[in-house]
Amino acid sequence: MSGSVKVADVVRIPVRPQGERPYDVVLGDGALGGLAEIVTGRTRAVLIHPVALRAVAARIVADLRAQADLEVHAVEVPDGEPAKRLAVAGECWDVLGRLGLTRDDVIIGLGGGTVTDLAGFVAASWLRGVDVVQVPTTVLGMVDAAVGGKTGIDVDAGKNLVGAFHQPLTVLCDLAMLATLPAVEVRAGLAEVVKTGFIADGAILDLLEDDPTGLAHLPELIERSIRVKADVVSGDPREAGRREVLNYGHTLGHAIEKVEHFSWRHGEAISVGMVFAAELSRLAVGLDETTVGRHRRLLTSIGLPVSYDADRWPALLDAMRVDKKSRGRRLRFIGLTARGETTIVDDPESSLLTAAYRSVAR
Ligand SMILES: NC(=O)c1ccc[n+]([C@@H]2O[C@H](COP(=O)([O-])OP(=O)(O)OC[C@H]3O[C@@H](n4cnc5c(N)ncnc54)[C@H](O)[C@@H]3O)[C@@H](O)[C@H]2O)c1
Numbered sequence: 001m002s003g004s005v006k007v008a009d010v011v012r013i014p015v016r017p018q019g020e021r022p023y024d025v026v027l028g029d030g031a032l033g034g035l036a037e038i039v040t041g042r043t044r045a046v047l048i049h050p051v052a053l054r055a056v057a058a059r060i061v062a063d064l065r066a067q068a069d070l071e072v073h074a075v076e077v078p079d080g081e082p083a084k085r086l087a088v089a090g091e092c093w094d095v096l097g098r099l100g101l102t103r104d105d106v107i108i109g110l111g112g113g114t115v116t117d118l119a120g121f122v123a124a125s126w127l128r129g130v131d132v133v134q135v136p137t138t139v140l141g142m143v144d145a146a147v148g149g150k151t152g153i154d155v156d157a158g159k160n161l162v163g164a165f166h167q168p169l170t171v172l173c174d175l176a177m178l179a180t181l182p183a184v185e186v187r188a189g190l191a192e193v194v195k196t197g198f199i200a201d202g203a204i205l206d207l208l209e210d211d212p213t214g215l216a217h218l219p220e221l222i223e224r225s226i227r228v229k230a231d232v233v234s235g236d237p238r239e240a241g242r243r244e245v246l247n248y249g250h251t252l253g254h255a256i257e258k259v260e261h262f263s264w265r266h267g268e269a270i271s272v273g274m275v276f277a278a279e280l281s282r283l284a285v286g287l288d289e290t291t292v293g294r295h296r297r298l299l300t301s302i303g304l305p306v307s308y309d310a311d312r313w314p315a316l317l318d319a320m321r322v323d324k325k326s327r328g329r330r331l332r333f334i335g336l337t338a339r340g341e342t343t344i345v346d347d348p349e350s351s352l353l354t355a356a357y358r359s360v361a362r
């Protein structure tokens with residue numbers, strides 16, 4: 001990156017979370033070129049990154065040291081979901097302690113959703129809150145995880161059960177970062193893009209049906225998805241209501257991740273979860289069969305899973321009880337009455353849940 005920082009060709013998408021500091025998502029080729037200016041004036045920056053991005057992280061550290069005149073330290077964490085463990089957060093806190101990171105220093109999260117969730121949580125908890133700049137490097141991180149301030153880690157009891165709302169200072173989505181992303185990770189990210197299409201922006205579904213690899217329309221798909229997320233989060237930053245729609249497909253999806261000991265990709269798990277949610281919506285709130293079929297067809301054409309083991313239902317049901325949308329003994333799901341029309345399916349009869357699961361079971 002040294003000597004080759006491009007003049008950014010970017011769009012800025014505003015996030016205006018009610019009652020919290022406003023920020024932008026900067027999206028485009030060269031967006032990362034704005035990082036030095038953002039952190040200039042701080043004394044220390046700590047860059048948290050996964051193993052896979054070691055070389056990129058080293059270039060960013062060198063650039064920041066040269067351009068922004070501050071102490072920069074890198075912390076390498078495991079690739080994938082193992083980054084979101086208490087022990088890894090603890091290692092990050094140890095480093096921050098050794099460096100003496102203060103409230104006017106900054107943490108940078110460079111990586112996929114696992115790293116932006118971890119870095120956000122470390123920033124939210126260190127000194128009860130320091131600034132974090134998110135630099136997502138996966139499709140999923142750009143369209144969803146890095147935007148909106150949901151941060152957290154997994155514990156044995158389940159997915160994302162420990163965390164905090166902590167909005168970033170800014171989010172830099174540099175499309176050039178995606179050049180090295182494996183195809184299987186692009187597909188996993190498209191699951192959240194599909195989610196956004198079903199809950200809000202139908203043009204997304206048309207674009208993906210035109211090219212299920214997502215590649216032909218990737219910048220537009222990413223921008224549209226970010227705009228939906230930015231809008232939802234701006235109106236309900238702490239998930240008091242409407243933000244729950246972003247959890248479409250996640251009640252079963254997170255349960256699959258737990259039952260699989262976090263070995264499935266998040267996007268793959270919520271792909272199955274969305275088909276389940278669509279089937280439950282058909283049974284509970286009258287979603288039409290065509291829209292349910294559209295879920296299966298589109299997700300399959302992208303190369304995402306749409307079924308899961310029949311005999312795991314009791315374990316999944318158990319895991320779903322700790323979902324954050326649950327209230328007391330009531331399970332709550334995000335449902336659809338039509339494409340783009342969301343509703344809450346509150347405490348559905350167990351016969352409906354079983355029937356919906358039967359239609360995704362293999
Ligand atoms: N906070 C939120 O609002 C939110 C939203 C959606 C998902 N999430 C979380 O995001 C996580 C999933 O994120 P993900 O799908 O990005 O997975 P990930 O972070 O595990 O990244 C996928 C893999 O790609 C590697 N990688 C990342 N960028 C790369 C690049 N540019 N080139 C090559 N390899 C690269 C990573 O090291 C990892 O091995 C889950 O933990 C999920 O719960 C959070």
Ligand SMILES: O=C(O)C(=O)C[C@@H](O)[C@H](O)[C@H](O)COP(=O)(O)O
Nearest residue numbers: 144148150159160243246247250324
């Ligand atoms: O931003 C949100 O709100 C979401 O629910 C986005 C989801 O895609 C994401 O996976 C999120 O981490 C799930 O949050 P959780 O509260 O169900 O743990």
Ligand SMILES: [Zn+2]
Nearest residue numbers: 192250266270
């Ligand atoms: Zn998700």
